[in-house]
Amino acid sequence: MRERRVDLDGRELASPGRRRAVLVRSRRDQGLSHRPAAAGLQGRSWDRHRRHPHGRERTRDAVRPVLPRRVDVFPRRHQRRRQRAPAPRPVGPPPGARRGLPLGRRRARRVAVTGPSRRTGVLIALGAVLLALSYPPFHIPVLSFVAVTPAVVLLRELERAADLRRALRLGFWYGLVSQGLVLYWLVVALWHFTPLSALGYLATIAVYGLWTAGLFWLVVQSRIRFAAVPLWVLFPVVWTAVDWGIGHQGDIRFPWLGLGTSLADAPILVQWADLAGARGVTLWLAWCNVMIVEALLPREKGEGRSTIRWQPAAVVLLSIALAGGYGAWRERTLPLxxxxxxxxxxxxxxxxxxxxxxxxxxxxxxxxxxxxxxxxxxxxxxxxxxxxxxxxxxxxxxxxxxxxxxxxxxxxxxxxxxxxxxxxxxxxxxxxxxxxxxxxxxxxxxxxxxxxxxxxxxxxxxxxxxxxxxxxxxxxxxxxxxxxxxxxxxxxxxxxxxxxxxxxxxxxxxxxxxxxxxxxxxxxxxxxxxxxxxxxxxxxxxxxxxxxxxxxxxxxxxxxxxxxxxxxxxxxxxxxxxxxxxxxxxxVLPWYVRLGDWVGTLAVIATVGFAGALALQRWKSRRPQ
Structure with missing residues (x-):
């Protein structure tokens, strides 16, 4: 089997025999056909972690089509890479493989694997309702710990699908609908000032939708490229950075009700805001939401089997106990x-x-x-x-x-x-x-x-x-x-x-x-x-x-x-x-006053770091070999 890198972030694999086959895989195109991969198609050329033993890039799907005839796709002057022994392959190609490989500039259509649109709509609506109920006038502190779990579920599914365009769309609708329900009163409030109140309301929640779209895209893209970074680290950091950004967008800044503020009706749990501020509480609650999803909906192991994990739930309960313990101590000892x-x-x-x-x-x-x-x-x-x-x-x-x-x-x-x-x-x-x-x-x-x-x-x-x-x-x-x-x-x-x-x-x-x-x-x-x-x-x-x-x-x-x-x-x-x-x-002069919004600042720095690493990786991949 001969392998060489190509300009479009992929590789060409060709067997030297009469039944020459050419395979091209682009990082942007995670799948090349709608048919499932043939079992053992590449033999030992893919290890159990779906990583090519001779390459650096990790793949997230199986290789699907192999053409059983000679196809001249690349100029012969590029065929000067190193030789490798061909990996074992089946006798014949899978049915329909000829029509599964797109040639030229046309890209293969993705198969949406995130579930039917009805399920997606239910998750978005559920996220909006949970977020609205976590804020006043409702006093249900427990909802703060599950208010954004539907967003976490959507992100996990989008990560498996590796569909960035869908991540942008769903992120926008998630932010638009959830903030539209939380800020419904803007229509009433703005009506006193202008008959264009509906436009002002739509513009406000649209800005939130754009921020959430960026959040979804960045989290999904980062999880695809940097799989070693767990979601329970990535999501809280990016969510907190977005919360910071909404409060620093010039004349249209409107940081109304960050996630941390939803827990203000349980003051004993947020007393540590004198150390980290409301954004510290936001980071913590976002982390709790991810851990609860990881506990209740663990990723599949083995052949479709999954088990509820008690460790994430125990860690969340421990963090709540620590927050409550600090709050109880502060209420007893703070000099008033x-x-x-x-x-x-x-x-x-x-x-x-x-x-x-x-x-x-x-x-x-x-x-x-x-x-x-x-x-x-x-x-x-x-x-x-x-x-x-x-x-x-x-x-x-x-x-x-x-x-x-x-x-x-x-x-x-x-x-x-x-x-x-x-x-x-x-x-x-x-x-x-x-x-x-x-x-x-x-x-x-x-x-x-x-x-x-x-x-x-x-x-x-x-x-x-x-x-x-x-x-x-x-x-x-x-x-x-x-x-x-x-x-x-x-x-x-x-x-x-x-x-x-x-x-x-x-x-x-x-x-x-x-x-x-x-x-x-x-x-x-x-x-x-x-x-x-x-x-x-x-x-x-x-x-x-x-x-x-x-x-x-x-x-x-x-x-x-x-x-x-x-x-x-x-x-x-x-x-x-x-x-x-x-x-x-x-x-008392608390540490939060002395240090400022250090949690928000660190979250922004980390998020910019993730975005910069993605940009650098993309720039390197586009460089000619």
Whole structure:
């Protein structure tokens, strides 16, 4: 048998006898016909691990067609490679082999081996349902450990099929459907801002679909090329890197509900987020999902036999026990201290009513009335009004500014309120204003929101002064992380969905903040899962930074969160109320604050390494021999 390498990443095998046969195998074409391989076709030329004893590349399928007649496919000038003795072969070719070998540039059609489309659809739908049920308002922590198992099952099947195009398609649909179910409330939320809400919703989940498509492709391709890297290593790393990428895509960043955040309703299991952050929990949960699949659906051994493996399940249970043990120890030993009594004003103003000039004076009067009710019942150390509580610019209504200053002088209670701030005709911001206990706000910088909601607050990647559109926002981006002093400590501000960005909370803690304040207007979520999902991010921020957090929401949910992630004094949705709650905080500076998002960074480096190795291998394979 004579063998030589060819340009298209394959080999030519030819016998020197009269019944010459030519075989060509491309790495891209894993199969050459629809018929199964003839038994013992190549004899000992393939070992039991399906590796050619004289070659370097591993094959994942058997060689199928052999032509029983002379076929001149390659120029004779290339036939100068080394000679080998022919391997034993059957007397005749398998039936239909003549029509099984594609010649020329036409590629063989792949046979899908991942199962019928109905089964694939069921797995995608099941993955979407499990992921949605693992997040608030549902409180089923066990689902976090199986939320992405359907994705793992699909990846295993795609790996066996070695079908990269199908991996891209299924990955896109998996991300689109699963995030479409989790983020269904976006249609309701965006409708308040633009009649194009459905397009914004579809664009958001399509971005998630593209990320998941890339994840599926990279995992399947890496498993094909680097079979020594197990899926329980590859999948969690790439999943965590994708989670990092979604939070770092410029003006369209939207890292809503990473997998690790799904376990926030079981704080004892995520206390170690003070070491590794929410992405560390994401990595762990993704690993648990793979190990559970490996335990329940082990790969076949022998002649189609499979057995349930108890080792992966035992390792998962051990990791859960370790996480719970650390959480129990931290809850007993973390030193906590009361920071003070915080007043949370929840006026429950409708979205359209807030910006109607007819109602603006009555809205401000109601805010003062709720504040007086709190002062009459409690001794407050800090008063919080929600995001955009002041329904106009102070330059347009200086009388409101004067009333707020007077309130501070009379009550000697600091106040933080949301509002709009304009520094010029073209530069305006979603802002927060701080009045100290003397009623002065001029001595303190105005906080401008850093992370703006795409489309709603700012058109992505376009300076807002370039054009003005009716249905799109043009807010400016804030700079700096000011800390506001009170008698009970210094605090930093997070406006609205800035609570989903861990880097802001870490920055405040490193800067010396004693606690955080989150002001938000969740009225545009309506009675959907949105307000509950929004609040759960603060559980992770509190644990990561070991700071207490006070939250004032226009329509709910207002609450305080202690450094252990426990929620206190939570209000109901769409209720006009005012609550006083004792805020608890800690002076411990956790390792996650000191080291930053080291888990996400390492996951990105490893994923880029896998992608680079694939690119290098492909480049080498295309080089002329």
């Amino acid at each position: 201290r009361p920071a003070g009594v915080v007043g949370l004003v929840q006026p429950n103003v409708g979205f359209r009513e807030k910006w109607n000039h007819t109602y603006q004076d009555s809205i401000v009067a109601d805010l003062f009335a709720l504040s007086r009710r709190l002062h009459d019942s409690s001794r407050l150390d800090l008063l919080l009004w929600p995001e955009a509580a002041v329904p106009n610019y102070f330059v347009s209504r200086p009388d409101w500014d004067a009333r707020l200053a007077q309130r501070g002088r009379e009550t000697h209670t600091p106040l933080l309120t949301g509002g709009l701030d304009a520094t010029s005709v073209d530069d305006y911001y979603n802002a927060a204003f701080f009045y100290d206990s003397t009623g002065d706000r001029t001595a303190y910088p105005v906080y401008h929101k850093h992370y703006l909601v795409p489309i709603v607050e700012r058109v992505p990647f376009v300076p807002p002064r370039w054009f003005h559109l009716h249905w799109f926002g043009g807010f400016g981006k804030g700079r700096g992380l000011p800390l506001y002093p009170t008698a009970v400590g210094r605090f930093g501000v997070l406006i609205c969905y800035e609570s989903i960005f861990a880097d802001l909370a870490r920055g405040y803690r490193r800067g010396g903040a004693d606690f955080l304040v989150n002001i938000t207007n969740d009225a545009w979520y309506g009675r959907t899962a949105g307000p509950y999902q929004h609040l759960t991010h603060l559980v992770m921020r509190a644990i990561e930074t070991r700071m207490g957090i006070a939250r004032a929401a226009n329509s709910g949910i207002s609450a305080t969160v202690d450094p252990l992630g426990h929620v206190h004094a939570a209000t109901r949705l769409e209720v006009r109320t005012a609550e006083a709650s004792t805020l608890v905080t800690s002076d």
